[in-house]
Amino acid sequence: MAYLELNNINKTYGKGASATEVLSDINLHIEEGEFVAIVGFSGSGKTTLVNLINGLLKPTSGEVLYKGKKVEGTSHERGVIFQNYSLLPWLTVYQNVAIAVKEAFPKESKKFIDERVKEYVDMVSLTPALNKRPKELSGGMKQRVAVARSLAMDPEMIIMDEPLGALDALTRGNLQDEILNIWNKNKRTALLITNDVDEGIYMADRIIPLRPGPNATLGPEFKINIDRPRDKTALNDNIEFKKTRNNIIEYLMDIGSERTANSDVVYELPDLEPKDLRWDFK
Numbered sequence: 001m002a003y004l005e006l007n008n009i010n011k012t013y014g015k016g017a018s019a020t021e022v023l024s025d026i027n028l029h030i031e032e033g034e035f036v037a038i039v040g041f042s043g044s045g046k047t048t049l050v051n052l053i054n055g056l057l058k059p060t061s062g063e064v065l066y067k068g069k070k071v072e073g074t075s076h077e078r079g080v081i082f083q084n085y086s087l088l089p090w091l092t093v094y095q096n097v098a099i100a101v102k103e104a105f106p107k108e109s110k111k112f113i114d115e116r117v118k119e120y121v122d123m124v125s126l127t128p129a130l131n132k133r134p135k136e137l138s139g140g141m142k143q144r145v146a147v148a149r150s151l152a153m154d155p156e157m158i159i160m161d162e163p164l165g166a167l168d169a170l171t172r173g174n175l176q177d178e179i180l181n182i183w184n185k186n187k188r189t190a191l192l193i194t195n196d197v198d199e200g201i202y203m204a205d206r207i208i209p210l211r212p213g214p215n216a217t218l219g220p221e222f223k224i225n226i227d228r229p230r231d232k233t234a235l236n237d238n239i240e241f242k243k244t245r246n247n248i249i250e251y252l253m254d255i256g257s258e259r260t261a262n263s264d265v266v267y268e269l270p271d272l273e274p275k276d277l278r279w280d281f282k
């Protein structure tokens with residue numbers, strides 16, 4: 001039994017003539033302690049997949065099992081970091097994080113909650129913004145609050161839906177490392193949805209492409225055989241990194257051009273440009 005299992009998942013939106021099958025025959029098994037990345041094309045169904053795992057959506061057919069039990073709704077055992085922040089606009093940064101920490105640790109003291117909120121807000125370098133409301137923050141700052149809020153709840157499984165998309169390279173690199181630290185230190189299981197192949201290789205044990213939809217399905221997995229902790233600066237010269245990166249990009253380009261040739265829809269490719277300079281920020 002895997003920690004998280006998706007068995008023969010199909011998800012259709014709409015009914016009758018307007019029905020669209022977004023995900024088809026998705027099978028994914030993640031073991032406890034693993035870090036898996038799914039890299040997909042824009043609009044291929046990545047958020048739908050996250051919402052099925054989180055329990056916000058029900059599959060049209062198939063089942064999602066978490067620790068052997070069918071997922072029937074949301075739970076803070078599985079913490080999701082969404083790409084669209086979902087902060088409560090009337091609460092400050094402190095209050096947005098505190099409300100989540102209280103929910104995850106209902107029996108803990110006020111002091112514990114206060115310290116934990118401040119620790120995680122500091123981790124995302126937002127201590128000066130503790131008393132600001134979301135409307136006073138930039139998109140990247142809001143995204144960092146969302147990261148702090150999810151990680152402060154100490155979920156058993158960290159599920160990330162393009163969580164670092166709106167961030168500059170330096171902040172993005174720092175948060176990748178914070179997420180990896182928490183995953184490693186607390187022996188958590190992680191699923192990262194990203195359109196950045198380099199980010200996937202830096203962070204994950206395996207990368208699985210999501211083929212473009214409709215009827216998106218998972219492609220073959222690519223194992224990342226690079227020792228941890230990984231050194232960003234050294235990665236660009238790592239033969240295994242270059243080989244894996246080329247293999248994944250080649251696969252994505254092939255399926256992208258295959259689908260474009262067969263339809264009128266223009267698919268936006270994942271972030272495939274070399275980002276060599278990015279690693280120099282550390």
Ligand SMILES: Nc1ncnc2c1ncn2[C@@H]1O[C@H](COP(=O)(O)OP(=O)(O)OP(=O)(O)O)[C@@H](O)[C@H]1O
Binds near residue numbers: 022040041042045049
């Ligand atoms: N509630 C819904 N009802 C109908 N169609 C939907 C619904 N939610 C998503 N879709 C459609 O399903 C497809 C996949 O959407 P989804 O948001 O899962 O993709 P995504 O890969 O996360 O996209 P992006 O990379 O742009 O965030 C899209 O064509 C979208 O229009």
